[in-house]
Amino acid sequence: MDKKRAIVLGAGFGGSAAAARLSRLLPADKWEVVLVDRNNYLLFYPLLPEVAAGTLEPRHVVVPARSFLPKGRFVYAEVTGLDLERSRVHLSTEDEPAWSMRYDHLVLALGSVTRLPPVPGLREHGFELKTIADAASLRDHGISLLERASMAKDPELRRELLRVVVVGANFTGVELAGEYQDFLRDACRSYPELDPDDVDVVVVEARSRILPALPEKLADYARAHLERRGLRFATGRTVARVDRRGAELSDGTWLPSRTVAWCAGIAPNPLLAGCQDLPKNEQGYVETRPDLRVKGFDNVWAIGDSAFVPQPDGHGYPATAQVATRQGEHAARNIALAVRGAPLRPFAFRSRGALAALGCRTAVAEVFGLRIAGFPAWFLYRTVYLLKVPTLGRKLSIVTDWTVDLFAKQMPVQLGLHRRASETNGASRRDEARL
Secondary structure: OOOEEEEEEOOOHHHHHHHHHHHHHOOOOOEEEEEEEOOOEEEOHHHHHHHHOOOOOHHHHEEEHHHHOOOOEEEEOEEEEEEOOOOEEEEEOOOOOOEEEEOOEEEEOOOEEEOOOOOOOHHHHOEOOOOHHHHHHHHHHHHHHHHHHHHOOOHHHHHHHOEEEEEOOOHHHHHHHHHHHHHHHHHHHHOOOOOHHHOEEEEEEOOOOOOOOOOHHHHHHHHHHHHHOOOEEEEOOOEEEEEOOEEEEOOOOEEEOOEEEEOOOEEEOHHHHHOOOOOEOOOOOEEEOOOOEEOOOOOEEEOHHHEEOEOOOOOEOOOOHHHHHHHHHHHHHHHHHHHHOOOOOOOOOOOOEEEEEEEOOEEEEEEOOEEEEEHHHHHHHHHHHHHHOOOHHHHHHHHHHHHHHHHOOOOOOOOOOOOOOOOOOOOOOOOOOOO
């Protein structure tokens, strides 16, 4: 009963796709497919801005990891290290602090973390949008600001409380800014003391334009639409300092605010930095050959956000969900070919397009070369992502949330799961409660 084992580390888009395809391609009587993650779910990350805005329930954007492995095995554990020489993965759980599993093939799909540069005060006072906890925290925080603003007698204090600074004008930053402004302005209707015009969302971007992955005309449309709604853009600038009362920009501009959301870039999973045997580029991404095998290894593969997979022009593929998913499926096919001794195939990817939601039932999209903006793009955005969400149950849950949001007014009530200390009375910041 000595089976060979293929281990996939990470249950994100790439890892889930790889594990699901491997469990179908490798014979179950000879191979065991194992998916390892410290969370027992796949997070549908593109919809997190809607969770932060309260449009979607948090549990509706996660899919059980075991649903991808009808013929495989899921291991709920933290990856603590890699022994590539002995083909072992070191793991840890609360009940077993140190143990390991051997592998015959290993797929690194550990994903990324938010890139937090050494900006003074950022780690202490900034928000991220990378996890369910981040999204729920932002929503609870926004409602807390509304409550505090409704009691503020000083108009300037009220405006400071309702000012949101979003750093980074990529897809996540722009979508969060648009959805969060829509959420706060709508919620103001429940507070007679508040004027929706007091909501002030400022997007800070180091480059001269927003949404660099989209054609310039679509990015210009998005910016013009958001500016008509009252959003402001500070392009060509970065954040130099953050504290509990606001953010200072690189040109000296001071933005009084209680909410600084950092959406400016990603970094490889920190676990990879501790593995000296892995070849990595200057940014810390694992370097692979075109067929997705890690350089120098025949049985270790790397995909997704933490991998540098070379394109024919020498550049790496973008860190998007569709790229990670396709890489996961391709890695599984190549592993099956390697098991049979057949020639491997290089990974090739052609983008099918990109979409960005702007809030207020508006979006911009480029799909198969067709450029769309406004309500049709918003409808396409929701249709595409609904089709991509795994399992029928999750699709129905999301459709229900969207339908209720169309016809029923949202109630500004906190979930009570994620709290931060008041920033107006000088109290120290508390750790966020965990789900």
